[in-house]
Amino acid sequence: MRRVAVVGAGLTRFMRRAQESGTELSWLAASQALASCGLGLKDVDSVAIGSAPDAFDGVHMKGEYLTPGAGGWGRPVTRPYAGGGTGVLMPIHAWHHVASGLFDVCLVVAEEKMSTCHPHPQGAFVTIFDNFLERPLEPNLIWIFALEMQRYMQTYGITKEEIALVSVKNKRNALDHPSAQVAEEITVKDVMESEVMVSPVNRLDVSPVSDGAAAIVIAAEDVARRLTDKPVWLDGVGWNLDTAYWTNRDLAFPAYVERAARMAYKMAGITEPRKQINIVEPYDPFSYKELHHLEGLLLADKGGAPKLTADGVTQRNGDMPVCPSGGLLGVGNPIAAAGLMKVAEIFWQLRGEAGRRQVPGQPKVGLAQAWGDLMQVGTVVVMRVD
Amino acid sequence: MPTKVAIVGVGHTTFRATSPGLSYKELMFEAATRAYADAGLDPRGEIDSFLTCSEDLAEGTSIFDEYVPDQIGGAERPVYTVGGDTIQGMATAYMQIASGIVGVVAVEAHSKASNLETPGALHAFALDPVFVRPLGFNAHALAGLEASMYLSSSGNSREQCAHVAAKNRRNALANPSAAHAAAVNPEDVLASPPAFEPLSDLDVSAPADGALVIVLATEERAKKLKRQPVWVRGIGWATVGGLTAADGASAAYARSAAEMAYRMAGIRDPRREIDFAEVDDTYSFKELQHLEALGLFGRGRAGPATAEGATARDGDLPVNVSGGSLGVGQLFEASGGQRVIEAVAQLRGEAGPRQLKKTKTGLAQSWRGVPTGTGAVVVLSRE
Numbered sequence: 001m002r003r004v005a006v007v008g009a010g011l012t013r014f015m016r017r018a019q020e021s022g023t024e025l026s027w028l029a030a031s032q033a034l035a036s037c038g039l040g041l042k043d044v045d046s047v048a049i050g051s052a053p054d055a056f057d058g059v060h061m062k063g064e065y066l067t068p069g070a071g072g073w074g075r076p077v078t079r080p081y082a083g084g085g086t087g088v089l090m091p092i093h094a095w096h097h098v099a100s101g102l103f104d105v106c107l108v109v110a111e112e113k114m115s116t117c118h119p120h121p122q123g124a125f126v127t128i129f130d131n132f133l134e135r136p137l138e139p140n141l142i143w144i145f146a147l148e149m150q151r152y153m154q155t156y157g158i159t160k161e162e163i164a165l166v167s168v169k170n171k172r173n174a175l176d177h178p179s180a181q182v183a184e185e186i187t188v189k190d191v192m193e194s195e196v197m198v199s200p201v202n203r204l205d206v207s208p209v210s211d212g213a214a215a216i217v218i219a220a221e222d223v224a225r226r227l228t229d230k231p232v233w234l235d236g237v238g239w240n241l242d243t244a245y246w247t248n249r250d251l252a253f254p255a256y257v258e259r260a261a262r263m264a265y266k267m268a269g270i271t272e273p274r275k276q277i278n279i280v281e282p283y284d285p286f287s288y289k290e291l292h293h294l295e296g297l298l299l300a301d302k303g304g305a306p307k308l309t310a311d312g313v314t315q316r317n318g319d320m321p322v323c324p325s326g327g328l329l330g331v332g333n334p335i336a337a338a339g340l341m342k343v344a345e346i347f348w349q350l351r352g353e354a355g356r357r358q359v360p361g362q363p364k365v366g367l368a369q370a371w372g373d374l375m376q377v378g379t380v381v382v383m384r385v386d
Numbered sequence: 387m388p389t390k391v392a393i394v395g396v397g398h399t400t401f402r403a404t405s406p407g408l409s410y411k412e413l414m415f416e417a418a419t420r421a422y423a424d425a426g427l428d429p430r431g432e433i434d435s436f437l438t439c440s441e442d443l444a445e446g447t448s449i450f451d452e453y454v455p456d457q458i459g460g461a462e463r464p465v466y467t468v469g470g471d472t473i474q475g476m477a478t479a480y481m482q483i484a485s486g487i488v489g490v491v492a493v494e495a496h497s498k499a500s501n502l503e504t505p506g507a508l509h510a511f512a513l514d515p516v517f518v519r520p521l522g523f524n525a526h527a528l529a530g531l532e533a534s535m536y537l538s539s540s541g542n543s544r545e546q547c548a549h550v551a552a553k554n555r556r557n558a559l560a561n562p563s564a565a566h567a568a569a570v571n572p573e574d575v576l577a578s579p580p581a582f583e584p585l586s587d588l589d590v591s592a593p594a595d596g597a598l599v600i601v602l603a604t605e606e607r608a609k610k611l612k613r614q615p616v617w618v619r620g621i622g623w624a625t626v627g628g629l630t631a632a633d634g635a636s637a638a639y640a641r642s643a644a645e646m647a648y649r650m651a652g653i654r655d656p657r658r659e660i661d662f663a664e665v666d667d668t669y670s671f672k673e674l675q676h677l678e679a680l681g682l683f684g685r686g687r688a689g690p691a692t693a694e695g696a697t698a699r700d701g702d703l704p705v706n707v708s709g710g711s712l713g714v715g716q717l718f719e720a721s722g723g724q725r726v727i728e729a730v731a732q733l734r735g736e737a738g739p740r741q742l743k744k745t746k747t748g749l750a751q752s753w754r755g756v757p758t759g760t761g762a763v764v765v766l767s768r769e
Contacts, residue, residue, distance in 0.1 A: 060511035079469035099485035
């Protein structure tokens with residue numbers, strides 16, 4: 001298997017309403033990523049574009065629309081898509097491009113412009129549900145994730161206060177992230193007293209609606225070594241999609257995240273993830289998701305992630321820093337771009353380039369994970385520096 | 387040396403103008419069941435990865451991959467959507483296999499166009515919302531504009547386009563899976579009601595419903611299975627231009643995709659080395675435009691060649707013997723897949739009344755439709 005590395009990354013600010021069009025946001029992130037490794041468009045062999053529901057930007061075949069801004073004109077372009085899992089699916093899909101031997105350099109661009117959707121993007125989410133069985137109930141995501149959060153809390157006896165610590169941690173971490181949309185210093189009390197969205201989800205348990213873009217450059221080993229003395233190897237990739245019938249599944253544990261993680265761990269030669277993974281960016285659109293996903297990733301016992309949080313293990317200076325970026329809860333959630341932001345964070349952290357967010361101890365192995373669809377998909381990458 | 391990847395199974399439903407008794411899930415299930423029976427594979431244990439080729443707005447469901455795994459055997463497995471056509475999905479499968487991470491991949495695509503109450507509005511959503519959509523164009527009108535530009539710059543004639551439409555609709559009479567077969571002559575096409583200048587109704591492919599699944603595998607896995615493998619000798623895809631293309635309406639995306647596919651396949655003289663072609667003919671003129679972009683005919687030569695019968699079933703280079711989109715029906719992202727299905731049938735010697743004699747190497751090409759400049763090419767062969 002040909003070795004593949006991330007060699008560059010770029011990120012726009014994440015904001016509630018960007019003035020820029022989706023194409024312009026893509027361009028901002030893509031040109032930053034290329035500049036960061038000294039490449040130009042002429043050096044790019046193929047492009048992968050990631051974006052979640054077309055309904056947000058309000059453009060059909062959104063990948064085609066974003067192509068000019070993402071550097072795709074005149075090149076092989078594809079748009080892989082797995083809902084919220086897209087941001088980490090992107091490097092996996094790009095990994096196929098380079099590991100296959102077909103291409104040496106793949107530019108990966110993830111964009112989301114949720115603000116276009118009026119009156120509120122949450123309304124577009126009704127279209128992700130089954131036409132016959134679910135849409136008539138007019139569900140939204142806060143609803144169904146409230147069900148999952150409740151199931152998780154009940155199964156393991158976890159309290160809202162324990163979960164709220166994740167929001168506190170991530171929003172504080174995000175104060176050090178230049179792209180952050182909703183960074184702030186808050187307390188558990190603030191979370192508990194924030195508006196109830198759908199019980200048990202309060203407003204400060206949820207990431208915001210966002211516009212933004214992220215981009216990374218992926219290269220084959222020989223090219224990567226020419227471009228940088230610190231290539232970040234994509235040593236493990238895994239992806240897994242569960243049945244559409246989420247009502248038949250036990251929501252207390254994300255089995256599809258475990259399956260994706262095992263696939264990535266096997267490929268990366270990770271046999272003891274808790275010992276061998278130094279830094280983790282799991283998908284955190286809701287506070288409880290960070291905990292839920294840590295357990296799915298086998299980095300905590302079932303029901304055990306809250307204790308790691310309470311004990312400070314997941315702080316930047318803890319034994320296993322989790323969401324040092326500030327995550328979706330602190331930086332923002334332009335869906336596909338949010339997942340790729342996590343990959344970029346691991347990239348910068350492993351190279352010691354995360355500035356004020358840098359975790360100590362020179363981490364060598366990092367993991368990024370995204371999630372989406374009907375509480376259904378897990379996408380995982382394991383990244384490593386020599 | 388490019389990795390050897392083969393098609394080891396195909397399955398599809400018939401293609402019909404409407405499918406009122408069936409949901410898209412049921413169509414997918416039938417196509418998958420047939421494909422896995424054809425390949426002799428159990429998807430729950432022997433297929434490593436699944437891909438669907440679809441676009442949310444055409445499905446009427448956001449995050450469409452949610453509703454894919456169960457009916458194609460992919461639940462709890464690696465599955466995702468490629469927002470592109472079937473051949474782009476096959477390219478992704480090819481890369482997954484060539485990377486060594488998986489051995490067998492199933493690629494699914496379908497059309498449930500009959501669900502669309504306002505197809506014109508759907509196409510309008512694909513237009514740039516700031517610069518183009520406010521002009522109020524219909525997608526077909528844009529194709530008409532491109533047709534005028536193509537005909538005037540290539541020298542092909544409007545009458546030759548009618549020959550394409552007649553040929554393909556008639557070819558479909560021999561295809562039991564075709565929705566819009568018709569015994570029409572070029573004169574009938576020219577006399578059909580005007581659609582969008584210079585195109586008439588019969589120059590424009592009408593939609594159809596249906597589903598298909600294509601299973602690809604490594605050489606090692608292919609050799610262990612019962613069907614004779616059909617080899618993917620080369621595959622390519624590209625996005626070049628589109629609505630505002632400055633390429634003289636020459637389908638530069640097809641040329642670029644073909645270059646990549648030919649290079650991989652080691653093809654230097656496509657006209658001699660390719661025995662038959664299944665190309666996109668969403669609008670009649672596109673077949674001519676694509677044939678020239680693929681290097682199968684020189685600029686301005688595809689039209690006269692068609693009128694002379696060079697691309698007929700008994701011609702020198704049979705094109706769209708399946709009936710193409712004009713005869714089978716326009717199948718959205720599955721259109722390219724339908725071309726591949728035909729190529730596989732021809733290469734296996736299973737095309738029945740449509741069977742060509744000379745079938746060692748075939749080509750299938752796709753275009754994603756207005757307003758895109760995106761298309762893909764795959765070169766398939768028996769050995």
